[in-house]
Amino acid sequence: MTSVINSDKIPNNVDLSSDKKLQRALEAWQPRFIDWWKEMGPEGFQEDQVYLRTAISVDHDGWAHFDYVKMPDYRWGIFLTEPEPNRKIGFGDFYGEPAWQTVPGEFRNSLRRLIVTQGDTEPASVEQQRLLGQTCPSLYDLRNLFQVNVEEGRHLWAMVYLLHSYFGRDGREEAEALLERRSGNPDKPRILGAFNEPCQNWLSFFMFTYFTDRDGKYQLLALAESGFDPLARTTRFMLTEEAHHMFVGETGVMRVVQRTAELMKKNRHEDARAEGGIDLPTIQKYINFWYSVSLDLFGGEISSNAANFFAASLKGRAKEDGYTDHRVIDGSYAMDVPVADKESNVTGWKKEDVPLRNAMNEVLRDEYVRDSQRGLEKWNRVLEEAGIQYQFRLPSRRFHRQNGIYGGLYFDVDGNPMSKEDWEKSRDGWLPSAADEAYVASLMTAPVYEAGKMAHWIAPPKQGIKGRPVEFEYVRR
Numbered sequence: 001m002t003s004v005i006n007s008d009k010i011p012n013n014v015d016l017s018s019d020k021k022l023q024r025a026l027e028a029w030q031p032r033f034i035d036w037w038k039e040m041g042p043e044g045f046q047e048d049q050v051y052l053r054t055a056i057s058v059d060h061d062g063w064a065h066f067d068y069v070k071m072p073d074y075r076w077g078i079f080l081t082e083p084e085p086n087r088k089i090g091f092g093d094f095y096g097e098p099a100w101q102t103v104p105g106e107f108r109n110s111l112r113r114l115i116v117t118q119g120d121t122e123p124a125s126v127e128q129q130r131l132l133g134q135t136c137p138s139l140y141d142l143r144n145l146f147q148v149n150v151e152e153g154r155h156l157w158a159m160v161y162l163l164h165s166y167f168g169r170d171g172r173e174e175a176e177a178l179l180e181r182r183s184g185n186p187d188k189p190r191i192l193g194a195f196n197e198p199c200q201n202w203l204s205f206f207m208f209t210y211f212t213d214r215d216g217k218y219q220l221l222a223l224a225e226s227g228f229d230p231l232a233r234t235t236r237f238m239l240t241e242e243a244h245h246m247f248v249g250e251t252g253v254m255r256v257v258q259r260t261a262e263l264m265k266k267n268r269h270e271d272a273r274a275e276g277g278i279d280l281p282t283i284q285k286y287i288n289f290w291y292s293v294s295l296d297l298f299g300g301e302i303s304s305n306a307a308n309f310f311a312a313s314l315k316g317r318a319k320e321d322g323y324t325d326h327r328v329i330d331g332s333y334a335m336d337v338p339v340a341d342k343e344s345n346v347t348g349w350k351k352e353d354v355p356l357r358n359a360m361n362e363v364l365r366d367e368y369v370r371d372s373q374r375g376l377e378k379w380n381r382v383l384e385e386a387g388i389q390y391q392f393r394l395p396s397r398r399f400h401r402q403n404g405i406y407g408g409l410y411f412d413v414d415g416n417p418m419s420k421e422d423w424e425k426s427r428d429g430w431l432p433s434a435a436d437e438a439y440v441a442s443l444m445t446a447p448v449y450e451a452g453k454m455a456h457w458i459a460p461p462k463q464g465i466k467g468r469p470v471e472f473e474y475v476r477r
């Protein structure tokens with residue numbers, strides 16, 4: 001068992017001080033990370049004391065410590081799960097061989113690309129969420145936002161550690177570039193689409209942490225199988241923190257739904273907006289938006305990149321253990337592929353048996369779709385219990401896609417093809433319109449900083465954090 005060093009500049013369980021060159025390189029990157037945090041992290045809260053969880057080891061119980069900390073003083077550390085002795089590669093062409101402790105030369109570029117793409121999402125989400133604190137619905141929520149933000153910062157550290165340790169000079173250059181790109185900036189955008197979408201209000205934040213962080217979970221599960229052992233161990237530990245981010249999303253939406261139900265019951269016409277709440281059709285539109293942009297993050301349905309990553313034993317399937325065939329040389333995945341004319345009208349469908357390795361993005365997306373459904377069922381139960389006849393649903397995975405076989409084509413929420421013109425006429429019935437955005441923004445013009453108090457449009461949480469009451473002062477202004 002590697003010991004945890006918390007006294008160093010960079011807390012770690014990788015015995016950083018035994019590699020002076022690496023330690024110096026990371027210590028040189030650290031102040032640049034802090035500069036980035038101060039510039040692009042939560043705006044207006046850097047001096048506040050926040051009741052935060054900090055990872056201090058990888059022990060199952062007691063891996064985290066809770067206390068007040070100013071965010072720029074947060075101890076971002078490097079933690080890998082304990083090595084599995086004699087770990088064997090679990091899938092792909094190298095199935096059954098010993099896991100790699102160094103980067104195999106022929107896969108160096110692919111591996112670096114996987115790490116950089118994952119790493120880029122972490123600071124991107126902090127940038128997307130940087131103004132949200134100023135309209136927080138409670139101190140409890142404010143703290144949760146910051147908890148998610150500091151941990152995304154730690155996930156960036158996790159990827160930068162791999163780049164610095166295993167990729168020499170180009171790794172260090174990539175680590176710099178991770179601090180230079182900016183979410184939504186047309187000249188130097190973040191790599192993936194959803195991470196350039198503005199996250200301007202708290203409904204979007206809860207949807208983001210429910211749907212987009214869940215994409216993160218599945219990407220991490222696939223990387224946790226990697227034949228490159230340091231990547232597998234890093235991502236395994238990141239999953240521990242990720243669970244809380246999705247909890248924030250799931251319970252956040254649930255509390256909005258619960259409050260909406262209460263407000264509907266107070267109104268003769270069950271009109272939530274008339275009572276200052278967020279009406280159910282608007283919530284559904286936010287589901288449609290964040291779910292569809294998150295589906296795009298899995299990449300094309302038919303993908304030679306995905307096949308190559310799998311063949312090279314770099315990126316597997318979520319929970320590879322649950323499958324029986326780990327080489328996947330001859331399986332296939334039956335897909336209906338739309339055929340379109342020049343005007344993007346779907347004119348027919350072609351049945352294709354896609355070699356399974358080429359369908360790995362879709363295999364991972366299938367797991368994600370199933371998992372996403374679970375939260376909706378919980379939200380629907382809140383409505384049922386309130387006696388409200390309305391059910392949320394996930395739109396078809398063809399709806400509002402930017403890449404893959406449906407990208408650039410037009411489908412309704414049930415997956416029926418339609419013309420661009422008709423789609424544009426219906427758009428505001430499916431996705432948040434400018435008026436919806438303005439309405440939601442109008443509910444969130446001022447922050448709620450009084451301990452235990454909640455904004456009008458959201459119900460309180462069932463319980464506080466780490467045994468503290470809901471009224472606890474989670475952020476000391």
Ligand SMILES: [Fe+2]
Nearest residue numbers: 122152155216
């Ligand atoms: Fe993350």
Ligand SMILES: [Fe+2]
Nearest residue numbers: 213216242245
């Ligand atoms: Fe996350």
